[in-house]
Amino acid sequence: MATVVPDADQAVSGIQDGSTVLIGGFGPAGQPVELIDALIRSDVRDLTVVSNNAGNGRVGLAALLANGQVRKIICSFPRQADSYVFDELYRAGKVALELVPQGNLAERMRAAGAGIGAFYSPTGVGTPLAEGKERRTIDGRDYVLEYPIKGDVALIKAFRADTLGNLVYRKTARNFGPVMATAAETTVVQVSEIVEPGGLDPEAVITPGIFVDRMVKIAGVSPLAAIGAAG
């Protein structure tokens, strides 16, 4: 059952060293910066992070990387104009990278959340990213076998929640949030506003509360907003 916690530190409490952490966001949009900041304060180490990108500037995911807490990152697009924190760590061999096509990244988490054991994807067939993977031809088309990515914890950002954990998102900040919410043992959400049950239109709920464990209200402007369009 979803609970509302008073601050971001309590929202991320109990995360163990060596955990796999799904972190929402597409670049700055939808990145749960305040939850990541709390993860940095918790000093949990040896994390595997799953996120579309590998950090922008020196805030959020980039700051987590800079603090040496991440052993491996699974993402689709690490290299960006302002991904210098990741670039440096990667070149120094201090962070491992598993590069996954964006659609496979989303679908592997969707599969984890939906209890699917594995699936055949046409994406990547005949490319270096499919090397070593089981291949099968189905109805004349080639596919490779892809396995789910399950998180110990998901950190995501939504726009508005009710106290039962039902979530709505805002514009393209939605991106990986609804998929990650289903794919982790514990799903932690930062939201701008929390309303009473009945305060959200049930027809408009994007993530039903069954997928949510902890929520924290974070007001104010995200530091990533200041980065704006960069990267």
Added chain:
Amino acid sequence: MITQPAFDSTRPLGRDDVARLAATDIPPGSYVNLGIGLPTGVADFLKPDIGVTLHTENGMLGMGPQAYDDDIDPDLINAGKVPVTETAGASYFHAADSFAMMRGGHLDVCVLGAFQVSFRGDLANWHTGAADAIPAVGGAMDLAIGARNVFVLMTLFGKDGSPKLVRKCSYPLTAVACVSRVYTDYGVFMITDHGVAVRETYGIDQRDLAERLEITFHDA
């Protein structure tokens, strides 16, 4: 009514002309994804009355033009992380749905840039393969195998003069036999089951072109 100037076949096309040419070939009513870089420019030449809906893989259909000043909203960006606007009738969705639109064959056209395209339509556009390069693939592989028609926009020759339409790609592949058309400064190429056909040329004749590309063109 504004009529756009025709293309001058006696000289190579400029960057904008290549984008404009590709735009004129996008069927009315299509759902279209435009890649980062040169392909993004195609949007500027899509006439509003043909009813093309732009898809951006970070989770939106009905993407409008780039946003400036007060219209910038950090929660509303395109796949290149550039602030954009929404059009009337736009919709938002999560990443798994966005890629289902591609893989499921719902997207009519994607327009991508390329390092190389092979004569059979293999695409290389995500990684130079250089030892010190940090690879990044994003949605390129999903788009290339998913969209019903894959248009490539590129210059036909690299800075060193070597052709980018090649017998076999030397760069790591994005997808196999996925490209249907290649729009370049020197001509438009149709990739068919039988080989490469030239639809038209700019600033070079077909024979010289075949010689530079070391190819025998198939009849269009």
